[in-house]
Amino acid sequence: MLxxxxxxxxxxxxxxxxxxxxxGVYGCSRAxxxxxxxxxxxxxxxxxxxxxxxxxARRSTRGAMLQIPLVRAEIEASSRRYGxxxxxxxxxxxxxxxxxxxxxxxxxxxxxxxxLHLADGEPYQLENRxxxxxxxxxxxxxxxxxxxxxxxxxAEVPYTRAEHxxxxxxxxxxxxxxLRLRPDEPVFVxxxxxxxxxxxxxxxxxxxxxxSYRMVSRDDKIA
Amino acid sequence: MLxxxxxxxxxxxxxxxxxxxxxGVYGCSRAxxxxxxxxxxxxxxxxxxxxxxxxxARRSTRGAMLQIPLVRAEIEASSRRYGxxxxxxxxxxxxxxxxxxxxxxxxxxxxxxxxLHLADGEPYQLENRxxxxxxxxxxxxxxxxxxxxxxxxxAEVPYTRAEHxxxxxxxxxxxxxxLRLRPDEPVFVxxxxxxxxxxxxxxxxxxxxxxSYRMVSRDDKIA
DNA sequence: AATCTTATTATGTCTATACATAATATTGAA
DNA sequence: TTCAATATTATGTATAGACATAATAAGATT
Numbered sequence: 001m002l003x004x005x006x007x008x009x010x011x012x013x014x015x016x017x018x019x020x021x022x023x024g025v026y027g028c029s030r031a032x033x034x035x036x037x038x039x040x041x042x043x044x045x046x047x048x049x050x051x052x053x054x055x056x057a058r059r060s061t062r063g064a065m066l067q068i069p070l071v072r073a074e075i076e077a078s079s080r081r082y083g084x085x086x087x088x089x090x091x092x093x094x095x096x097x098x099x100x101x102x103x104x105x106x107x108x109x110x111x112x113x114x115x116l117h118l119a120d121g122e123p124y125q126l127e128n129r130x131x132x133x134x135x136x137x138x139x140x141x142x143x144x145x146x147x148x149x150x151x152x153x154x155a156e157v158p159y160t161r162a163e164h165x166x167x168x169x170x171x172x173x174x175x176x177x178x179l180r181l182r183p184d185e186p187v188f189v190x191x192x193x194x195x196x197x198x199x200x201x202x203x204x205x206x207x208x209x210x211x212s213y214r215m216v217s218r219d220d221k222i223a
Numbered sequence: 224m225l226x227x228x229x230x231x232x233x234x235x236x237x238x239x240x241x242x243x244x245x246x247g248v249y250g251c252s253r254a255x256x257x258x259x260x261x262x263x264x265x266x267x268x269x270x271x272x273x274x275x276x277x278x279x280a281r282r283s284t285r286g287a288m289l290q291i292p293l294v295r296a297e298i299e300a301s302s303r304r305y306g307x308x309x310x311x312x313x314x315x316x317x318x319x320x321x322x323x324x325x326x327x328x329x330x331x332x333x334x335x336x337x338x339l340h341l342a343d344g345e346p347y348q349l350e351n352r353x354x355x356x357x358x359x360x361x362x363x364x365x366x367x368x369x370x371x372x373x374x375x376x377x378a379e380v381p382y383t384r385a386e387h388x389x390x391x392x393x394x395x396x397x398x399x400x401x402l403r404l405r406p407d408e409p410v411f412v413x414x415x416x417x418x419x420x421x422x423x424x425x426x427x428x429x430x431x432x433x434x435s436y437r438m439v440s441r442d443d444k445i446a
Numbered sequence: 447a448a449t450c451t452t453a454t455t456a457t458g459t460c461t462a463t464a465c466a467t468a469a470t471a472t473t474g475a476a
Numbered sequence: 477t478t479c480a481a482t483a484t485t486a487t488g489t490a491t492a493g494a495c496a497t498a499a500t501a502a503g504a505t506t
Contacts, residue, residue, distance in 0.1 A: 002383070002420075003420075005381060006381065006383065006419055006420040007420075012378060012379065012381065018485085018486055018487085019486070019487070020486085028460080028461085029460065029461050029462065029463095030462090031460075031461070031462085031463095032459085032460060032461085034487080034488080034489095035459090035460095037487090038488090045381055045383075048486090048487065048488095049468080049469075049486085049487080050467065050468040050469055050470095050485085050486060050487045050488075051467095051468060051469040051470055051471095051484085051485055051486050051487070052468090052469065052470075052485095052486075052487090053485090053486060053487080054486085054487085056381070057381065058378055064288075064289045064291060064385055064387050065287075065288060065289070066287045066288070066289040066387070066440070068287060155235060155281055156235060157235075158228060158229065158235065158268055158279070158280065160225070160229065160268075160443070161441075161442065161443050162287055162440075162441075162442045163439070163440065163441050163442065164287050164289070164439070164440045164442070165437050165438065165439050165440075166389055166411075166437070166438040166440075167391075167411060167433070167436065167437045167438070168390075168391030168392070168409040168410060168411035168412075168431075168433035168436070169391070169409065169433060169434070170407060170408070170409060170433070170434070184393060184407055185393070186391040186392065186393060186409030186433060187391060188389075188390060188391035189391075196229055197225075197226075197229040197230075208391075210390070210391035210392060210393070210409060211392070211393070213390065213391070214388050214389070214390045215388065215389040215390070216386070216387070216388050217289070217385075217386065217387045217388075217389075218384075218385075218386050219384065219385045219386065219387070220383070220384050241455085241456055241457085242456070242457070243456085251490080251491090252490070252491050252492065252493095253492090253493095254490075254491070254492085255489085255490065255491085257457080257458080257459090258489090258490095260457090261458090271456090271457065271458095272456085272457075272498080272499075273455085273456060273457045273458075273497065273498045273499055273500095274454085274455055274456050274457075274497095274498060274499040274500050274501095275455095275456075275457090275498090275499065275500070276455090276456060276457080277456085277457080
């Protein structure tokens, strides 16, 4: 069926046969056709509606599956030495400005961390991290001097919802200083918020050196 | 089962009961448990291996589902007027430099387009686009003076594989000129390559004004 | 102790059948 | 002609049962 779509036998917008007929054509059960079509629909190649039937997607506005790896893995993948420094650690109660970014009520206890990730001793990523201690109380017991908050969270706390914002920016003075940026060098910023069953987990701002950082996503929709 | 994971009854790394037992616990058939677990595995919350069983994911290095909308939709969503200008159109045969980016053999016929997308008359996105005419021959018949190549391709040609690269950069002179950038303003660059059944379709470089462009991705892993 | 062969086990996939549900068509009444 | 009630249809989900497959565990052999 994928082949029929890619060679335009079934072109964009076309209505394709119903599951029962396809089961006949391919000599398998309707359940098998249903599973195959469900996977094609998840990949965004077709659109399905009850009674109306199944048609080849016209606007394939499908998303890209974006792998955001751990910094350590990212650095070691390019066979460089990973380094980590904790710059700051404090607990605080969220003010109104932070509440918006972390999506918590005012006066929620929050753990604030600043860290620098290094590749072969050179600054690579500056991390500003806030963790909601209502959702993740045991984070308060961790020093984060040996292990980065990203690695710790990934091992300890799953999430069910995430929001990412990517942007290019002129660096703040702090970013310029910590990342040792050349003049006029932009930063590539990733901001991430995660929730576990509707409860906010963490907000993080990750700043990278613009001239050298590239975020790559490779994405096979179908085997 | 999702609840058991989120409330840590089944914590990261834990082995969970097998499908048959779970079917008993939840009073449903194994096929139903299988489907539920398959969806949790797709969402990245659990890891499954034959014989070894199913365990809660330890490093939830799962990706983010990133919607990359059409420029027009993006602009109209913020209730601004969409504008489009074709700056250049030519057919050429790929040289060695282009071959690498488009993933085609040397001397493949290619359609090259430069366009500017405007929001309320202001420059918004500069598009440099190459289309493989071997894969998409009918693109040669389209003027692209009224409709942008992105919209046309999305309606006419599906894809099965995509590669995206995001980066922050200091603008080229051309970008500075076309996007009317303030001094020291970075650009947010999206590069995309797509394939249809292993045949290269297109390579595009989309440049945005750094100070105003933010790429947002919201992502509910599970209902 | 090391290696090869053979069970065993949990997931992966498929079948045939049944009923639920959403959306469209059709019918009937006002 | 308009609108509501009803029938139809394709997808959505569930079922019990069967066999395939990959990975481990156990046993036999060297």
